[in-house]
Amino acid sequence: MSEILLTILIIAIIFIFSHLNNKIRRLEKEVGDLNSKINPLQQNIVVHQKNIQEQEPSAEQAVPIPLQERTIHDERTIEEAPSPPQKDWLEPVFDFLKQNILTIVGIFTLVLGIGYFVKYAIDKNWIGEAPRAGLGLAAGAGIMLIGHFLRKNYAVFASIITGGGIAVLYFTTTIAFREYHLFTQNTAFVVTTLITIISIVLAYYYKSEVIIIIALLGGFTAPLMISTGQSNYPFLFTYLTLLNVGMLAASFLKHWKSVGWTAYTFTTIYLFYWTSEQPQLLSIVFYIISYIIFYIFALQDYFKKNTLSTWDTLMLVLINFSSIIGLIYTFKTLSYEPVIIFPLVFAAANAVLLAKEYGKKNFGFSYSIFAALTISLITVAVALQFKTHLITSVWAIEASLLLYIWKKSGHSIFKTCFYVLFPLVIIAQLMTWSEYFNTKDMSVVFNPVFLTSLVTIATTIFNLFLLKRINEAGKQTESFFENVFAVVSYGVIYLALLLEIIYHISDMPWSAMASIGFLFSIFYIFVLILFRKKLDINGTIQIGLVYLFLILIIFNASFAASEVAMAVLHKKLSFGFYMIHLLHWIPFIYIVWNTSVVSGFYKTKPSYLAISATIVIAVSCGFYNTYLLSSVNDISLLYKAREHFNILYLPIIWTVLASIFIYISLKKNIPEYSRIGFILFGIMILKLYSYDVWQMDNISRITAFIILGVILLLSSFTFQRLKNIIKNMVDKKEEEQDN
Incomplete structure (x- = not known):
């Protein structure tokens, strides 16, 4: 029953196709007749317009324009003429698919249909193994023959049809070899080679790029199709x-x-x-x-x-x-x-x-x-x-080369390839850095890991300056991806240098490693802030760098400094190392004193709080660790020294700092500093009266109260005097305006 239905369906499809084909031919004839009638009419209109133009000269002919003005006019016309829009490189592919998607799906479906029909015939034992292969080869040849007859009027359609026939030949040969073992591997290879050669010849003869691509796909996959697993x-x-x-x-x-x-x-x-x-x-x-x-x-x-x-x-x-x-x-x-x-x-x-x-x-x-x-x-x-890691170095150089070619050519495909390849460079570099944990006794600088890092650093710096020049030349604003690239690039340079340093000081105490790591990080960020204009660092990134710089100062002054001080007290490090650790004050004072370093940073209220908190923590921890190192000779007295500093000296330090903040607020008219100063006063007074007083002996209590009282009075006097000076200046200015 199913065979009868299939036969009826095939006959119906043939009838419908024949009927539609006749209709299309009648429509083509009608269109041709209309064109033959329209063309003479268009020719008459063109001749009539030409005669009118010859009889009536234009205004331009009547009033001749000087050569210089015509040249200027032409140049303006050329300048004002809009440049043709650049087409996307994928547009021809999409156009081809839009126009031929039905044909491609159709031939693919036909190939599958032939395959299912052959499988059905095999399941029913209609044909043996050899006739099965012959049927497949005949079907492929038949499809190619149909494409041959359609090539004159339907070139693209015929090319796809012919390609489908070639695909049928390839798959039939593969099945005949792998499943039915009808011939040897050498014979199968010769057959697939002949199919490829015939396909290339047909592609050249038909002038069809589609056919030769299909032929190449078949030719390159043929070794896989006839492989037996032996290389x-x-x-x-x-x-x-x-x-x-x-x-x-x-x-x-x-x-x-x-x-x-x-x-x-x-x-x-x-x-x-x-x-x-x-x-x-x-x-x-x-x-x-x-x-x-x-x-x-x-x-x-x-x-x-x-x-x-x-x-x-x-x-x-x-x-x-x-x-x-x-x-x-x-x-x-x-x-x-x-x-x-x-x-x-x-x-x-x-x-x-x-x-x-x-x-x-x-x-x-x-x-x-x-x-x-x-x-x-x-x-x-x-x-x-210098025995660097191959993949990392090659990819880093290739990424820079792609970016350089994009700059020279302007083709965005190279920029896209660069952004695709750069993450691979980062991954390869991370794998390279893992060698620090697996290799011992590498030489300083001249080792494969750091030399590879130097290649990555050099290419990354080249990429940053190249992007800067591209943006300057095109007057373009930096995109999100370029900002991310800049942050990642500076991070790669930082990690490359830091890991090399840490590797070579890994035998030192942990506190020394942490101290050196923090110091390097602080000076690295400081250099980026210092040369922010030459490096063309984005304003948002600049502000982020300042906040990161302050966080590093806090951690270095509190955590790392305490660890170093303890190591000095336990005789693991020298006092000279602790003094080196205090070098972080140089860039910190510069950043705090020179408010124009990052002008946008001081335009926000949180910036004053961040600066003030960093100053309070850094100064307090600095005096705290220095006091411990100078006063403690026996480690057993450490706890007592800590309590003494926290109760006696810390309130004094906070009082002085609070007074300085309020003074700066009055002098430079920055109300945020006055709020911070009074908050610090409040914390100090709350600490003094709620905890410190009850822990002091009488001498210390008297000393603390006297010193704090004197400081508060002097501060109050200074503020009153400054307030009067400012008031007198304002009054004098108003009098001058009235006069």
């Missing part, structure tokens, strides 16, 4: 090399760039898999052959027209660096030397083209690209000579 890499890459040579010939003859990119993608995947699975000296030969083929492919427009397109430039970058990674990994795995030979040879190849451009005195885009490639490859060679 025969020399045979495989000989076949791939022949396929790439055919690709290169087709690309030169028809200028099909997508063909080269398809071949490059598959070839690189195969080469990397071979390199990671079973590195051999022979693989180096195929790396070099592939490099030559795809380098020629990338330079075909350069040889013909002396130009480099966006995609050609991207291919030059990728083929250089993917080949470098594979070749050097193979050399290192097999323990061959010297590994720098490959980047130097590739640099020499690019230097030849650079010399050619220099000889012609052509310092345009091509010159910049060849110069950038040459310098980048030499940099890779230097990095390898």
Whole structure:
């Protein structure tokens, strides 16, 4: 019953298709008749307009415009003419899909339908194994034949149909070999090779880029389809090399760039898999052959027209660096030397083209690209000579190269590639830093980890300045991604230097390591704030840096300083080390005293609170630790010294600081400081009368009250005097205005 229904359905589809085809032909005939009637009428209208123009001269002809004015007018017209909008590089792909999506889905569905029909016939035992393969091959050939007859009137449709037939041939050959074992592996390979050759010939004959892409997809996947699990890499890459040579010939003859990119993608995947699975000296030969083929492919427009397109430039970058990674990994795995030979040879190849451009005195885009490639490859060679980590160095240099090419060309694809590659650089750098925990006794600076970090630092600084110049040239505002990139970049530089320092002082006491780490962090942030304009650091980032700087000062003055002081008391560190630790006061005083360092920081109320809190904590902890080190000779007396300082000296310090805050508030008219001063007074008085008084002996209590009383009276007198001075100045100014 199902067979009868299927037959009826096929007959109905054929009838409907025939009926629609006849309708379409009648419509085409009617459209052709209308065109033949409309064309003579349009020609008559054009002739009539031409006669009128000849009889009546225009105003421009009647009143001739001077040459100079015409030139100016033309220049203005050219300037005012809007530049054509740049099309997205994906737009042709989307246009193709929109116009042909039904055809693509249809041929895919047809191939699946043929497959299901063959499976149904097999399940019903209608045909044997050999006829099954023959049926599939016949179906593929039949579909290709249909495409052949439709090629004149429906070129794109016919190309997709033909591609579907090629796909049927590939899959049929694969099934006949793997499932039915109708022929040997060599025979299957010969058949798939013949299908590929026929497909390439058809693509050239039909002038169809779609067919050759399908042929290449089949050609590159054929080894996987007929694989038995036994690796025969020399045979495989000989076949791939022949396929790439055919690709290169087709690309030169028809200028099909997508063909080269398809071949490059598959070839690189195969080469990397071979390199990671079973590195051999022979693989180096195929790396070099592939490099030559795809380098020629990338330079075909350069040889013909002396130009480099966006995609050609991207291919030059990728083929250089993917080949470098594979070749050097193979050399290192097999323990061959010297590994720098490959980047130097590739640099020499690019230097030849650079010399050619220099000889012609052509310092345009091509010159910049060849110069950038040459310098980048030499940099890779230097990095390898000092035994840096390969992937991190290569990716860091490649990221900078992409950003440089974006600056020179203006094509956003390179910027996108840069933002995709830069996170990979960070991940690779993190993996490189993990070597600090696994390796011992590395030399200072000249060790593989830090030399790799230096490459990353150099490229990161280059990227930051390059982005700054790009924004200045285009008068563009920094985007969110560029701000994130800047923060991450400064973070990478910071971590690279900090980890190297910590590694080499790891034998010191923990308190010393923490102190040095905090000091380095404080001075690093201070340098960024100091050179914020030259580094073109965003205003928001500047304010964030100041807050981070103050937080580091607080932690260093309280936590790290206390640890260092305890280490000095326990004879683990010298008093001189504690004095070095106090160096954080130099940048801190500069930041507090010079309010113009980050002008935007002092425009917000929280900034005054942050500055005041940092001053109070830093000064209090500084005096506290210095007092302990100068007064405690026996560690058993430490607790008593702490209590004595907290009860006697700390209220005095807070009173002095509160008085200074109020004085600054009155002098510079900053009300926030006066509030902070009175709050500090309140905390000090509350502490004094609620706790300190009950812990003091009589002498200390009397001394504390006398000193605090004198300070409060002097402060009050100073404020009253300053208040009178300000009042007299205001009154005098009002009198002058009245007169």
